[in-house]
Structure formats: C-alpha cells, structure tokens
Amino acid sequence: MIHNSNGHILTPRRIGHVGANLGIYFLAFLCTFPFLWMLSTALKPENNSLTNNFFVGFPFTWSNFSSAWSFFPFFQFMANSAIMSVGGAVVVIVASVTGGYAFGRLRFPGRDKIFFVYTTTLLVPVGVTIIPLFLLSRYLHLYNTYLGLVFPISFTAFGTFLMRQFFRSLPRELSESAKIDGASELRTFLTIIVPLIRPAVAVLGVFTFVADWSNFLWPLIETQSSNLATLTLGLSQFQSEFGSYTSYMMAGAILTILPTVVLVILLQKYLVRGLAFTSLGGR
Secondary structure (H helix, E strand, O other): OEEOOOOOEEOHHHHHHHHHHHHHHHHHHHHHHHHHHHHHHHOOOHHHOOOOOOOOOOOOOOHHHHHHHHHOOHHHHHHHHHHHHHHHHHHHHHHHHHHHHHHHHOOOOOHHHHHHHHHHHHHOOHHHHHHHHHHHHHHOOOOOOHHHHHOOOOOOHHHHHHHHHHHHHOOOHHHHHHHHOOOOHHHHHHHHHHHHOHHHHHHHHHHHHHHHHOOOHHHHHHOOOHHHOOHHHHHHHHHHHHOOOHHHHHHHHHHHHHHHHHHHHHOHHHHHHHHHHHHOOOO
16 A cells, blocks of 8 residues: 555555546647647747747747738638538538438438448548539539538538437437327427437537638638638638748637637537537437
C-alpha cells in the first residue's frame, strides 16, 4: 500500500485510474496544442511572430484580429459560409431522416437491395464526384448561386445509413400503438419517432455544419463571384496577399474557426448525449 500526503491509501487500482486520467489529459493537450500555438502566434507582434515564445515574452497585439477582419469583406464571407453550412445541415438532416426512416421502418419491394446499392456510394472517393456535380450544377443553372453551394453536395449516403440504424433500433410497438390509436404514418413519424432520435440528429447536424464550414474545394469550383466567396476562399486570398505576415495569417485562421468552436461549446451537452446514443447503437 502507498499513502499519499493526505493519508489516503493508493491502491494499484487507484494508481491505474490516476495514470489513465493523466494520459487522457496529456492526449487532450496534444490535440489542442496546435490551436493554442495558433492563438499564441496570432497575438504576437509581427516582428516576434516566428519566435518560440508561448503566450509569454511579448505584448499581446489584439490589433492583428482587426487588421485581418478589415482586409477583406469578412462579414460577407462569414455570411456566405453560414448560408452554405446551415443550409447544407438542414438538407442533410431532412434527407437523412426521411431516407433512414424509409429504409429502416417501412417495408417495400427491393428495400434492402436499393439500400445496399445506395450505401456503396460511400466507397466512391469525393474527388471523383466533383466534376459530375459541377456539370449537374451547370445543367440545372445552379452555378454561382447559393443553391449551388448547398444542394449538390448535401445528398450523401452516410447520414441515411446513420439514421437507418437508429430507426431500426427503436421498438416497432411504438408505431403499432400509434396506428391503433388512429395516427397516420406521417403523424407517427413526426410526433413519436423523430423526437426519440434528436441526439443523433444533433450529432449529424453539427458534423455536417463543421464539414461544410471548412469545405474549400466545392466553393472554389462552384463560385465565380466574390460576393459568394466563403471564409475558406477568403483565407486563401488573405494568404496570397499576406502569406509572409504570420501573425495576420494566424489571426485570420482564428476568426475562421471561431464560429465552429462556439457552436460545439454551446451544443456540447447535446453532442455528448448524441455520441452516447451512437455508442449504444440507438438504445
């Protein structure tokens, strides 16, 4: 037995628990260290930006953020990114929930075969679909529009597959009881089934929002006007102009990722519930 300074007995089990916690904290620090270093660099004076000082040894220069903000129409780019990300999340949620319900709860001929073909699209690399999506966008006159930013990349099989697994885990007695009480299929779906998977919907929505917010390739291909440029394109333009100014670049990067960080913090409770819901297979 080992006694600590407070007189408590440190059993091998407790020592292992403390060691596991320390390991988790260390891994968490490793994951967050690049972002902390980016913030530290964003606060440095430009003549001190390449030094190894980490939040110490230099005066905080908050004007780097205002300089990065005023370089280009940052608010317009942020609004465009928000339209793309929020719109994409809404479309993905609606398509995935309805598709997952059809494949998981309804019975129709060829359901499993259609679902198998649908999920095989997950094996296709994203880069392979870019040109067909671009041509389809041009054909439907969606090129260089907000609809073109949102719709072509919003219909994927991952969300449908995820929702189907949750719907299949729900007991069918819920739907059968609602039908006995006279509820239609639509009413059962909206008032009974959907509220039960809200944590999973929250996880899918946040993941889709973050992915669309950081998407660079599709806005680069789909937009021609600077009025539709997103933050990722604006940051690329900023880099071409001020690539040698490290502090300005890091300040612009901080401003770009800040909305997603705030969103994850605000929805942390729902994300934890959703991830726990996912790990239990919907049970």
